[in-house]
Amino acid sequence: MTEKTITIIGGGTGGYVAAIKAAQLGADVNLIEKESIGGTCLNWGCIPTKALVYTAEKFSELKKARRFGIEVDDVNLNMKRVIKNKDTIVKQLVGGVEFLLDKHDVKVFKGTANLVDENTVSVQTDESEDIIETDYIIIATGSKVKKAPIKGIEMDGILTSKDILDLKELPESLAVIGGGVIGMEFAFIYSNLGVDVKVVEYLDDILPGIDKEVTNEIAKIAKRSRIDVTTGAEVKEVSKTEKGYQVDYLKEEQEESLEVEKVLVATGRKPSFGGLDLEKIGIQTEDNAIKVDEYLQTSVNNIYAVGDVTGKILLAHVASHQGITAAQNIMGEKKKMDYKAVPAAIFTDPEIATVGLTEEEVKEQNIDYQVGKFPFRANGKVKTMNERNGFIKIISKKDSGEILGSSIIGVHATDLIHELTLAVNKNMKIEDIIETIHAHPTTSEVIHEAALDSIGGALHYVRLNR
Amino acid sequence: MSDLIDEFREKIEHARIVHSDSFNPWYNLALEEYLLNNTKKNEVILYLWQNDNTVVIGRNQNAWKECNCRLLEDNDGKLARRLSGGGAVYHDLGNLNFTFIMDKNLYDIHTQLEVILKAVRDSNIDAEFSGRNDLVASGRKFSGNAFYYSTNSSYHHGTILIDTDFKNMVQYLQVSQEKIQSKGIESVKSRVVNLKELNPNVSVDQMKNELEKYFKELYQIDPKSQIISPHENTEIEKLQEKYSSWDWRYGQAPDFDITYETRFDWGDINLGLSLKKGKIQESKIYSDAMNADLIENIADNLEGCQFKIDEVKKAIRNVKHDKEDQEVIDDLVNWLKEKRI
Numbered sequence: 137m138t139e140k141t142i143t144i145i146g147g148g149t150g151g152y153v154a155a156i157k158a159a160q161l162g163a164d165v166n167l168i169e170k171e172s173i174g175g176t177c178l179n180w181g182c183i184p185t186k187a188l189v190y191t192a193e194k195f196s197e198l199k200k201a202r203r204f205g206i207e208v209d210d211v212n213l214n215m216k217r218v219i220k221n222k223d224t225i226v227k228q229l230v231g232g233v234e235f236l237l238d239k240h241d242v243k244v245f246k247g248t249a250n251l252v253d254e255n256t257v258s259v260q261t262d263e264s265e266d267i268i269e270t271d272y273i274i275i276a277t278g279s280k281v282k283k284a285p286i287k288g289i290e291m292d293g294i295l296t297s298k299d300i301l302d303l304k305e306l307p308e309s310l311a312v313i314g315g316g317v318i319g320m321e322f323a324f325i326y327s328n329l330g331v332d333v334k335v336v337e338y339l340d341d342i343l344p345g346i347d348k349e350v351t352n353e354i355a356k357i358a359k360r361s362r363i364d365v366t367t368g369a370e371v372k373e374v375s376k377t378e379k380g381y382q383v384d385y386l387k388e389e390q391e392e393s394l395e396v397e398k399v400l401v402a403t404g405r406k407p408s409f410g411g412l413d414l415e416k417i418g419i420q421t422e423d424n425a426i427k428v429d430e431y432l433q434t435s436v437n438n439i440y441a442v443g444d445v446t447g448k449i450l451l452a453h454v455a456s457h458q459g460i461t462a463a464q465n466i467m468g469e470k471k472k473m474d475y476k477a478v479p480a481a482i483f484t485d486p487e488i489a490t491v492g493l494t495e496e497e498v499k500e501q502n503i504d505y506q507v508g509k510f511p512f513r514a515n516g517k518v519k520t521m522n523e524r525n526g527f528i529k530i531i532s533k534k535d536s537g538e539i540l541g542s543s544i545i546g547v548h549a550t551d552l553i554h555e556l557t558l559a560v561n562k563n564m565k566i567e568d569i570i571e572t573i574h575a576h577p578t579t580s581e582v583i584h585e586a587a588l589d590s591i592g593g594a595l596h597y598v599r600l601n602r
Numbered sequence: 603m604s605d606l607i608d609e610f611r612e613k614i615e616h617a618r619i620v621h622s623d624s625f626n627p628w629y630n631l632a633l634e635e636y637l638l639n640n641t642k643k644n645e646v647i648l649y650l651w652q653n654d655n656t657v658v659i660g661r662n663q664n665a666w667k668e669c670n671c672r673l674l675e676d677n678d679g680k681l682a683r684r685l686s687g688g689g690a691v692y693h694d695l696g697n698l699n700f701t702f703i704m705d706k707n708l709y710d711i712h713t714q715l716e717v718i719l720k721a722v723r724d725s726n727i728d729a730e731f732s733g734r735n736d737l738v739a740s741g742r743k744f745s746g747n748a749f750y751y752s753t754n755s756s757y758h759h760g761t762i763l764i765d766t767d768f769k770n771m772v773q774y775l776q777v778s779q780e781k782i783q784s785k786g787i788e789s790v791k792s793r794v795v796n797l798k799e800l801n802p803n804v805s806v807d808q809m810k811n812e813l814e815k816y817f818k819e820l821y822q823i824d825p826k827s828q829i830i831s832p833h834e835n836t837e838i839e840k841l842q843e844k845y846s847s848w849d850w851r852y853g854q855a856p857d858f859d860i861t862y863e864t865r866f867d868w869g870d871i872n873l874g875l876s877l878k879k880g881k882i883q884e885s886k887i888y889s890d891a892m893n894a895d896l897i898e899n900i901a902d903n904l905e906g907c908q909f910k911i912d913e914v915k916k917a918i919r920n921v922k923h924d925k926e927d928q929e930v931i932d933d934l935v936n937w938l939k940e941k942r943i
Contacts, residue, residue, distance in 0.1 A: 265660060265687030266751065267751070268751045
């Protein structure tokens with residue numbers, strides 16, 4: 137039997153993971169990337185921001201080192217080195233992925249892909265054009281920055297989440313337009329680096345879609361960290377001033393404005409088709425995303441789509457899971473994509489992590505539920521870290537104890553969410569967690585305690601209002 | 603690199619050297635595709651061929667834009683479209699084409715290029731690979747290369763300019779003066795050189811021998827060379843039908859918009875056509891001098907019409923019009939006749 141040839145357009149998290157998986161399953165794989173392997177996540181998203189998060193946290197911790205008994209004089213920041221460190225990390229990871237692709241015999245084409253017909257793809261560079269015949273195509277062209285229609289937002293000097301990663305001089309002050317995940321992560325990074333940060337969010341809450349108690353908590357913490365958050369505010373115009381920029385917004389029908397040195401636009405991302413002529417081949421779109429079924433097949437039989445371009449959930453780990461699933465389906469397995477248990481990780485300070493349904497969502501769906509809660513400050517390991525903020529919340533069905541979702545805000549919350557992700561994915565019950573021994577002293581004990589709290593009470597905390 | 607070469611030398615199970623004795627590009631490209639489709643597992647083929655008075659455009663190109671087809675066809679030349687991508691090239695009997703066709707596992711760009719470079723260097727010409735798809739000598743290009751990856755086999759083909767008529771090359775590859783907007787790839791002009799100019803002893807036959815020699819040497823194989831002539835094989839004939847068809851040569855152009863503008867005694871006109879698969883999908887006419895009904899009727903008649911001058915002429919002539927508009931109709935037809943349609 138001859139090998140199946142799969143051509144993947146886009147070398148981001150969705151595309152390169154699909155490439156490796158497909159190669160492992162015996163396909164002959166071509167991968168086309170026009171910029172840098174690793175896509176947004178590795179080059180201009182998850183990874184570089186986490187490099188900055190880590191620097192910012194360390195910097196802010198060093199300033200508080202005295203309480204651990206460490207005397208440090210003169211803590212200084214060298215932004216050029218901070219950016220260089222970030223670039224080194226990105227370069228190493230991209231190199232690592234390139235190595236993996238090579239070892240799996242994935243043929244990588246650098247250039248812009250075009251669809252000639254449903255079995256033919258061309259790759260164009262400045263100087264040449266390669267034509268590839270293929271049995272299957274996976275479109276993984278990702279997403280791009282979505283700028284809200286605000287006057288002046290296209291001005292030179294207004295930063296996007298990509299531009300700000302290369303800022304080698306810290307501004308004195310920064311306005312962040314948009315209090316979503318990207319906006320809040322940068323707000324905490326820059327605040328921890330000592331910048332005066334002001335966030336303006338259109339909706340009534342920051343981090344839309346996240347459990348309300350959690351967003352209230354992070355809003356309180358933001359305030360204590362001197363991040364100025366204004367919600368329910370519609371930005372009308374950004375204009376240049378002598379020292380920087382002025383942001384005019386409308387809050388409760390009052391015109392207000394703030395002045396800052398730099399402005400970051402973080403009003404979301406939207407699917408990008410990478411210039412592909414989808415219509416020509418008959419690939420249908422829906423809400424500006426490529427329409428796929430639960431097997432990730434598009435309206436054209438031999439063409440699949442994965443990642444942000446499908447507009448499902450714009451997260452790297454969803455893209456990679458879709459990539460695995462699409463590769464499996466092309467290679468003859470029948471795997472459905474299920475979005476029930478997708479964890480979300482937000483790198484504010486402290487971190488936030490969620491999975492499954494929020495309390496607001498179960499209420500809306502009229503599910504009879506119970507909440508188990510536990511504060512981080514009652515955990516021994518958290519204490520040793522001199523931390524105190526945050527809590528965990530587990531939502532489960534009242535009758536069966538089936539775990540429906542969880543939200544965690546607290547130190548290293550993103551590392552804790554996976555026990556609950558497994559629980560939600562496999563329909564496990566509160567009892568299952570209670571019966572599982574959790575190591576002491578670790579932060580994971582908060583999960584055990586919250587499970588206990590759901591049905592009878594935590595061991596190391598008493599709810600005064602119960 | 604030498605390890606890699608050794609590794610796949612061992613893999614080679616079949617090897618062929620194929621010549622075409624036809625100078626017809628449609629046959630030669632059909633034979634090339636036939637060889638590609640029938641490549642055996644672990645087989646490598648060197649195919650040598652020549653086209654006379656031919657413009658070959660890339661897979662994603664627009665013939666109307668890249669080639670002065672009218673002039674070419676008036677001079678008994680042929681327009682052809684190849685499977686591979688890239689820009690338009692002119693072939694005559696002073697040019698030799700080579701194609702390396704292989705099981706895709708045996709694809710190795712370095713070895714393939716080495717065959718060409720060694721063959722040329724044997725004539726004391728300092729040839730080198732420049733960038734991704736050109737071979738140059740004394741800073742000028744003598745060989746353009748293109749690559750095609752099918753699902754089981756691949757090919758790498760290219761031209762070798764030995765004694766080509768550059769005057770013809772320039773006049774046939776003249777880019778259209780009309781405003782054309784399309785997604786296809788545009789040809790890039792390069793400074794070119796004939797190998798004969800660098801060494802008068804170089805000839806097509808001598809180059810063929812050199813290529814065969816180094817193909818055998820570098821791949822460590824010793825196949826006999828073989829000629830495949832037209833009418834030997836129905837599969838090739840079928841493919842030749844495709845390569846000679848209007849639909850493939852012209853109709854395969856990526857969708858494009860073309861605008862024609864001029865001034866007649868009776869006024870200005872701007873004719874905008876949107877083309878899909880060589881057919882006029884939409885036509886828009888702007889003219890302050892013509893009456894609105896006539897404009898609308900011409901536009902309506904052009905829609906759905908194939909982008910061939912005879913069809914276009916017919917569509918305009920068939921427009922219902924008053925006697926006083928006859929001059930307009932005649933002017934339009936005579937004007938478009940001069941265009942590359």
